Amino acid sequence: MNRKKFQQGMRDGIPICLGYFAVSFTFGMMAVGGGLSIWQAVLISLTNLTSAGQFAGLNLIFTGAPYYEMALTQLVINLRYCLMSFSLSQKVDQKANPLHRFFMAHGVTDEIFGISSAVHGDLSPWYMYGAMSVAIPGWTGGTLLGAISGNLMPDFIASALGIAIYGMFLAIVIPASKSSRTILAVVVGAMVLSGLFSVVPGLKQISSGFVIIIVTVLVAAIAAWLRPIQEVQNFEQ
Numbered sequence: 499m500n501r502k503k504f505q506q507g508m509r510d511g512i513p514i515c516l517g518y519f520a521v522s523f524t525f526g527m528m529a530v531g532g533g534l535s536i537w538q539a540v541l542i543s544l545t546n547l548t549s550a551g552q553f554a555g556l557n558l559i560f561t562g563a564p565y566y567e568m569a570l571t572q573l574v575i576n577l578r579y580c581l582m583s584f585s586l587s588q589k590v591d592q593k594a595n596p597l598h599r600f601f602m603a604h605g606v607t608d609e610i611f612g613i614s615s616a617v618h619g620d621l622s623p624w625y626m627y628g629a630m631s632v633a634i635p636g637w638t639g640g641t642l643l644g645a646i647s648g649n650l651m652p653d654f655i656a657s658a659l660g661i662a663i664y665g666m667f668l669a670i671v672i673p674a675s676k677s678s679r680t681i682l683a684v685v686v687g688a689m690v691l692s693g694l695f696s697v698v699p700g701l702k703q704i705s706s707g708f709v710i711i712i713v714t715v716l717v718a719a720i721a722a723w724l725r726p727i728q729e730v731q732n733f734e735q
Contacts, residue, residue, distance in 0.1 A: 507628020526644025
């Protein structure tokens with residue numbers, strides 16, 4: 499065990515832990531409020547570690563969606579983690595065996611990917627373990643406390659806190675939209691298309707899971723076609 503790398507990962511993971519705790523608190527309340535038990539909510543957070551995927555999956559569970567719809571929805575929403583893992587695999591210490599890589603992959607989230615990709619030199623498995631050792635308990639602990647509090651809080655307070663997740667998504671989307679017209683167009687396009695699925699008679703019959711899949715794939719494909727990202731190649735002189 500590389501203690502120095504582990505401690506560095508823990509230090510870098512503390513802010514992630516605090517952010518996870520706040521968001522997963524809302525997830526725990528929503529899960530119990532929808533009929534899941536406290537331990538079911540905690541188990542979901544412990545084994546998934548995906549905010550957008552878990553909230554989308556929660557809605558599918560409550561509506562009784564079939565398993566294949568759940569699988570497709572999670573595939574589309576969480577496909578980015580595969581790309582992140584491919585990227586990190588190029589930085590991982592070559593001495594890391596497949597078992598280390600397996601456990602590292604479980605902890606790949608947007609935030610952990612961010613701090614791991616910023617590490618200078620080779621990425622040690624122990625650095626990621628350190629970050630995971632505080633981030634995962636933060637996500638799971640927040641879910642547990644939210645699930646317990648959801649049963650104790652007055653309904654009006656629980657309802658108010660239930661919109662916190664939407665505030666988090668707005669905090670992610672708005673700054674990016676202000677700095678990029680392409681991202682703004684994607685956000686507006688997704689909103690318009692999603693709105694059509696809720697008002698157009700024929701489209702209203704499509705389940706929420708497939709709406710997420712259709713909107714995500716269609717808007718992303720149009721954006722990639724109209725505004726592709728130009729690759730910049732650096733050539734050494």
